[in-house]
Amino acid sequence: MTSQITVDDQVPAKETGPAPASGLRGHPWLTLFAVAVGVMMVTLDGTIVAVANPAIQKDLNASLADVQWITNGYLLALAVSLITAGKLGDRFGHRQTFLLGIAGFAASSTAIGLSSSVELVIGCRVAQGLFGALLMPAALGLLRATFPAEKLNMAIGIWGMVIGASTAAGPIVGGLLVENVSWQSVFFVNVPVGIIALVLGLVILVDHRAENAPRSFDVLGILVLSAAMFSLIWALIKAAEWGWGDPKTLVFLAVSVLCFVFFAFWETKVSEPLIPLSLFRSLPLSAGTVLMVLMAFAFMGGLFFVTFYLQNVHLMSPVDSGLHLLPLTGMMIVGSPLAGAAITKAGPRIPLVAGMVATAAACFGMAQLTPGTGTLTMSLWFALLGLGLAPVMVGATEVIVGNAPLELSGVAGGLQQAAMQVGGSLGTAVLGAVMASTVSSSFGDNWAEAELPPLPEGQLELVEKGVQVGLAPVPPGAPEPVAQAITKVAHDTFVSGMSTAFTVAGVVAVLAAVVACFTKRGVNAAAGAGAAHV
Numbered sequence: 398m399t400s401q402i403t404v405d406d407q408v409p410a411k412e413t414g415p416a417p418a419s420g421l422r423g424h425p426w427l428t429l430f431a432v433a434v435g436v437m438m439v440t441l442d443g444t445i446v447a448v449a450n451p452a453i454q455k456d457l458n459a460s461l462a463d464v465q466w467i468t469n470g471y472l473l474a475l476a477v478s479l480i481t482a483g484k485l486g487d488r489f490g491h492r493q494t495f496l497l498g499i500a501g502f503a504a505s506s507t508a509i510g511l512s513s514s515v516e517l518v519i520g521c522r523v524a525q526g527l528f529g530a531l532l533m534p535a536a537l538g539l540l541r542a543t544f545p546a547e548k549l550n551m552a553i554g555i556w557g558m559v560i561g562a563s564t565a566a567g568p569i570v571g572g573l574l575v576e577n578v579s580w581q582s583v584f585f586v587n588v589p590v591g592i593i594a595l596v597l598g599l600v601i602l603v604d605h606r607a608e609n610a611p612r613s614f615d616v617l618g619i620l621v622l623s624a625a626m627f628s629l630i631w632a633l634i635k636a637a638e639w640g641w642g643d644p645k646t647l648v649f650l651a652v653s654v655l656c657f658v659f660f661a662f663w664e665t666k667v668s669e670p671l672i673p674l675s676l677f678r679s680l681p682l683s684a685g686t687v688l689m690v691l692m693a694f695a696f697m698g699g700l701f702f703v704t705f706y707l708q709n710v711h712l713m714s715p716v717d718s719g720l721h722l723l724p725l726t727g728m729m730i731v732g733s734p735l736a737g738a739a740i741t742k743a744g745p746r747i748p749l750v751a752g753m754v755a756t757a758a759a760c761f762g763m764a765q766l767t768p769g770t771g772t773l774t775m776s777l778w779f780a781l782l783g784l785g786l787a788p789v790m791v792g793a794t795e796v797i798v799g800n801a802p803l804e805l806s807g808v809a810g811g812l813q814q815a816a817m818q819v820g821g822s823l824g825t826a827v828l829g830a831v832m833a834s835t836v837s838s839s840f841g842d843n844w845a846e847a848e849l850p851p852l853p854e855g856q857l858e859l860v861e862k863g864v865q866v867g868l869a870p871v872p873p874g875a876p877e878p879v880a881q882a883i884t885k886v887a888h889d890t891f892v893s894g895m896s897t898a899f900t901v902a903g904v905v906a907v908l909a910a911v912v913a914c915f916t917k918r919g920v921n922a923a924a925g926a927g928a929a930h931v
Contacts, residue, residue, distance in 0.1 A: 401720030423603035428543045429552050431597035432536045435499045435560040438590045439529045440560045442506070445574075446471075446522075446582050447704075448715045452580035459515040462747035463562035465517045469634050475540050476818040477626045481619050484671055484813025489616070490604035491807060498532030499598060499609045502640035503591025508580040517792025524552065528881025534810030541806040542605030543799050546698045547741060554737020558730045561783075565726030568719030575715075605803075618663055618671035625656030629819065641830060641927040647818040672808055676801060682809075684915035689813060690820035691909035692756070692789045695902040696782075698824020699760055701894045702832065703779075709867030710768050710888050721772065727777035732787030744794035744918045752792070753910035755785030764896040789909075796916045824905075828898040829865075835894035836865050849879070867891040 421427055446467065455463045488496040505524040512518045516857055526611035536556070544552045574582040632649035639646045664670040677683045697797045739748050759782035766775065801809035840861055844852070852860060860870045869887035 399888055402512050413902035420527040420599055422544070424601065425543045425548065425552070426537060427601045427700070428603075429555060433556060434533055434590065434597055435495065435594040436536050436556065436612065437559050437563040438499070438502060438587050438594060439532055440758065441563040441567050441570070441590075442525070442529075442584075442587060445586075448568055448571030449575050449583040452575050453515070453518065456580060457518070458467045459512075459520065463680060464514045467515075468729040469520055469527040470519045471522040471529075472634070472818065473627060473630055474523045476528050476622045476630045476815060476822070478527050478530035479534060479815040479818065480622060480626075480672060480811035482530040482845035483807035483809070484539070484614070486538050486620075486810075490536075491535040491542065492598070492602045492604040494531045494807075495535035496595060496598045496600065498528045498530075498535060498873055499591055499594045501528030502532060502905050503595070505588050506584040506587035506591070510584040519732050520645075526827055530811075530814075533814045534807050536854060537794070537798050537810030538807040538815065539605070541810070542803060543603075546799070549799060550741040550745075550791060551734065551737040553721070553798075554734040554791045556741075557736075557787065557794070559735035560790070561726045561729030561733060562786075564728070565719070565723055568715050568722070572714065572716035572719060577857050587780060591674070610703050613668060615664075615671040616666050618660060618667060621656050621663060622671060624821075625653050626668045627659060628653035628656065630822050633822040637829045637833065638906075639849050644775055645849045665743060672812070673805065676809070678806065679800045680915055681796050681917045682800040684811060684912050685793045685800070688753075688789070688798065688909055688912045688916065689793045689816035690823070691912060692753070692786070692793065693817045693820025694824035694827070695756060695760060695906045695909065696786055696824070697821030698828040699763065699899050699902040700875070701761035701825050701828065703763075704896060705867040706766065706892070709869075710891065721775065722779060723785040724776040728780045728783030729787050729790070732784050736788035736791045740788065740795065745788075745796055746914065748788035749792040749796075749913035749916055750910050752785045753913055755781055757785075757903045757906035759785055759912065760899045760906055764899035766892065767884075768892055768893070785906075787868060789913075790828045792913075792916070796918075799918065824919065825900070831892075831898045831901055832865050832894040835897050836861050838892055839893060840864055840886070840890045843890050846913075847882045847886050849886065851881055864890050867895065 430893075450464050450467060451457060453467065457463075467502050482494065502525055505528060507519045508524070509518050509521040510522060520770060537553075538828065540552050570586070571583050572587065574580075598631060615653050632646050634655065635649075636646050645762065661674065664672060677686075703722070707721055708715065709711045711718075713721065736752070762778040762781065766778075797813045797816075798809045841857065854903055863870055864887045867888065869884040871883050875883070880910045
């Protein structure tokens with residue numbers, strides 16, 4: 398019995414490279430527009446849901462663990478499925494998988510809005526992750542196949558701009574909907590967006606497949622890689638709760654390593670591997686993948702604490718905190734297409750290095766934030782971070798997708814997205830551990846120095862967990878001077894931990910700048926682009 402399942406190709410293979418557009422159908426810029434609407438739905442959902450979680454918890458009487466699963470279930474399903482979903486696009490066509498992803502994501506959003514229990518919400522969020530995994534690599538595959546090499550960077554730049562805009566809009570739109578309508582409306586908003594994206598996709602998108610597109614599936618490879626990704630992401634998610642030295646964390650990390658090793662071995666033996674290891678003979682592609690992991694580590698890991706800083710230290714509402722982050726996402730919106738143009742002219746290396754240097758400077762700058770830092774200072778550092786991230790998002794994506802053969806563009810798109818998920822999870826877990834360690838080592842001393850009454854036996858650990866997210870453990874009815882002293886100790890301790898976390902993120906960004914030196918323009922994209930006119 399073999400793990401290879403061959404599927405007869407029912408659709409004639411297309412020529413490599415984009416064909417000249419005829420009218421609406423297959424027009425590159427209209428293709429970009431159709432893809433962007435679908436991607437907007439997924440990225441908007443990524444930040445809009447966090448705002449709705451407290452309302453879901455209250456309405457459905459959910460536990461904290463249940464609410465965490467609303468996020469973790471989606472993240473796990475997405476991370477585990479991305480590369481396999483990209484392979485499905487390479488085999489059956491990116492248009493088909495994109496449209497299926499759109500329809501499924503909108504349908505599962507509707508189901509969440511109609512759910513009467515948190516278990517149904519979690520199940521449908523897992524479905525959202527699976528359909529989102531179909532959609533994201535297919536979007537990059539469509540852009541890679543539709544645009545000629547000289548326009549691909551600009552297309553990815555605009556694609557990045559849409560991601561930045563929808564990410565920025567998430568907390569603001571989510572806050573307004575939750576406050577004025579209901580938490581269900583946060584999910585129902587995906588329905589009209591999904592319908593528009595589906596209609597545009599049916600009318601505009603054209604399937605592109607290389608002549609040597611894959612014709613079979615490496616089932617064992619899919620299972621082993623899925624197990625490896627699940628074990629890794631699960632260990633990173635639970636490390637904060639279990640502890641990095643806990644046997645459960647170590648077991649999942651060990652299982653992940655073993656699965657990755659066996660996967661690499663198996664891929665050398667199978668006739669049509671899920672991920673041909675020859676891909677990584679391309680130093681630029683490998684560097685782009687590592688760069689994406691490091692960038693996501695610094696960005697998502699650091700940004701995790703910024704939301705707590707704004708809401709729990711500065712006592713902002715979710716909408717206000719979203720507005721305060723607009724300099725970051727605004728610079729990503731403005732910078733992404735500009736970065737695409739710069740990369741087209743100069744190649745990716747210089748913009749990528751400069752972008753990671755700016756990102757490192759922003760991280761070191763945010764390490765200097767205090768509980769009393771004003772909006773202007775925060776905005777300057779947020780803007781610099783957005784300006785640094787824009788060329789990295791665009792350039793690293795082009796380096797990964799552009800250096801992969803056209804017939805593996807879906808796998809490359811899945812690899813790019815998976816690298817972001819792993820980097821973000823790793824950054825959140827590691828920097829979370831840095832925060833926990835800093836709080837644990839300094840909170841007790843800070844409390845004693847403030848001459849506050851000793852905490853009751855067994856309460857210290859519980860209080861420290863609140864301080865790790867910026868919460869001040871002020872007991873009800875505490876006198877105002879005592880309340881102020883407790884708040885100052887808690888916020889000072891939290892900001893000290895955040896400063897250490899951002900310093901680590903800055904060092905990682907410097908390392909990413911070194912890795913960026915090994916990137917270069919996508920040679921396979923240039924070879925396969927043909928002479929299309931856009």
